[in-house]
Amino acid sequence: MELSLDEVESPIGILLLAAGGGAIHGLDFADCAPRFRRSLEARYGAVALRAAADPCGFSGRLKAYLDGDHGALEGIPVEPGGTAFQRRVWAEVRRISPGITRAYGEIAASLGRPSASRAVGLANGRNPVCLVIPCHRVVGSGGELTGYSAGIERKRWLLAHEAGARGAFPERLCGAAPARGERTAVERW
Structure with missing residues (x-):
């Protein structure tokens, strides 16, 4: 299985988004990357994750949600597997x-x-x-x-x-952007 992978910055950490076939198959925080990969592999076996900007327009919708458009995530197709x-x-x-x-x-x-x-x-x-x-x-x-x-x-x-509350937490809680020369989660895949 091959899926597109994007990183989306958020005030509470970088998000990893895996998409393919017009649906999101995985969305989790970058500091939870091992769990993210295990979840995909449990459903699909070997998974090839290829860096892609805004797969299926989902990254843009996620950014819109984070910017305050709380309806931006409604109706997005998902493939979560599960019982x-x-x-x-x-x-x-x-x-x-x-x-x-x-x-x-x-x-x-x-x-x-x-x-x-x-x-x-x-x-x-x-x-x-x-x-x-x-x-x-x-x-x-x-x-x-x-x-x-x-x-x-x-x-x-x-x-x-x-x-609608603002300032409840620091602007950046965790998952800061990588330092110069450090690989991003997408590059590590």
């Missing part, structure tokens, strides 16, 4: 509007499995297309921020960003 239950969870999570949160238990109940909040959390943790499948919008039953594989600080920033 039937995971795909149901991810489809339900995609229905959560920007600026809104839902509890793990609420999602479980909406899927007809009210006692499966833990399974919803596990599915969220295996989401290979962060932001587009907005697992950051899923919170604990009391509204507490729990379980975001890229870090609670990023989850907090994303929720504040969608709520």
Whole structure:
């Protein structure tokens, strides 16, 4: 399998975007690159990632989202793989509007499995297309921020960003641009 790979700068770290066939197959933070690659290889076996600017226009839409157009990610085709239950969870999570949160238990109940909040959390943790499948919008039953594989600080920033809050975190939390002569994640593939 060959996929196009792009890096997208964000205030909370560089994002790696893998796309092909008109869909996003992977989206994760560059400091989570080993997990990103493992997820792709678990679904497709050997994967060739080729550097490409703005594959399928998805990088531009991601930048628009980060610039405040919270609807920019809606309707983007994704190929996340996963079990039937995971795909149901991810489809339900995609229905959560920007600026809104839902509890793990609420999602479980909406899927007809009210006692499966833990399974919803596990599915969220295996989401290979962060932001587009907005697992950051899923919170604990009391509204507490729990379980975001890229870090609670990023989850907090994303929720504040969608709520319109500015300055909740430093302009650049992590994932600064590489120093002169240092290879980017795309170049390392």
